[in-house]
Amino acid sequence: MALFNWSDQYSVGVPSMDTQHQRLFEILNQLHTAMKTGKATQAISSELDELIDYTRYHFREEEALMKQIDYPGLPNQKIAHQNFVSQLKELKQELKNGQTTLVAIKVSKTVLDWLKNHTTKMDKKYEEYMIANRIKF
Numbered sequence: 001m002a003l004f005n006w007s008d009q010y011s012v013g014v015p016s017m018d019t020q021h022q023r024l025f026e027i028l029n030q031l032h033t034a035m036k037t038g039k040a041t042q043a044i045s046s047e048l049d050e051l052i053d054y055t056r057y058h059f060r061e062e063e064a065l066m067k068q069i070d071y072p073g074l075p076n077q078k079i080a081h082q083n084f085v086s087q088l089k090e091l092k093q094e095l096k097n098g099q100t101t102l103v104a105i106k107v108s109k110t111v112l113d114w115l116k117n118h119t120t121k122m123d124k125k126y127e128e129y130m131i132a133n134r135i136k137f
Contacts, residue, residue, distance in 0.1 A: 003032035004112055010119045013127040014065065014137045020058045021119055027051045028111050035104045044104050045095060051111065052088045059085070062123075069135050071126050080122060084114055 004025050011018050027050055034043035059081040066074040087110060095103045130136070 002029045003108060004029060004116075010116070011127075012119065012123045013130060016137070017062060017065065017123070020054075020061060021115070021123075023054060024051070024058060024111075024115055027054060028108065028115070031104065032108055035108070044100055044107070048088070048092055048095060048103075048107060051107070052085070052092065055085060055088060065137075066126055069126070069130060069133070071129055073122070073125055073129070077122060077126075080118060084118070087114075 006022050006025060010021060012021070027047060031044065031047040031051070034047065063074065063078060063081070065071075066077060071077075088107075091103050091107055091110070094106070
């Protein structure tokens with residue numbers, strides 16, 4: 001059973017961003033499944049690497065979109081994105097220090113909470129901006 005199921009409440013009105021957000025949640029669900037089946041030790045390092053890499057990719061794409069639409073909230077988004085990547089890097093370091101189970105739990109909670117809150121709060125604001133300015137993708 002998945003830790004998280006996507007719903008339209010997380011949509012930001014930009015299909016490419018929604019697809020990327022869904023992929024981030026899929027990676028999180030893969031990690032959760034690995035933990036539940038006792039494969040966290042083998043899976044967490046590669047899943048965390050994939051999460052970090054894909055998160056960076058997504059943030060570059062999302063920030064480029066915001067720049068393209070001249071979104072005034074871009075500076076705050078960049079800060080939030082940098083902070084989240086830093087959190088993921090810290091978790092990766094904890095993993096290197098041998099804290100596999102603890103890191104798996106932290107990754108699940110941290111990433112799920114961050115993605116849900118960031119998507120429904122900060123990212124929804126650029127959707128509202130696009131609607132107000134009649135910008136469509």
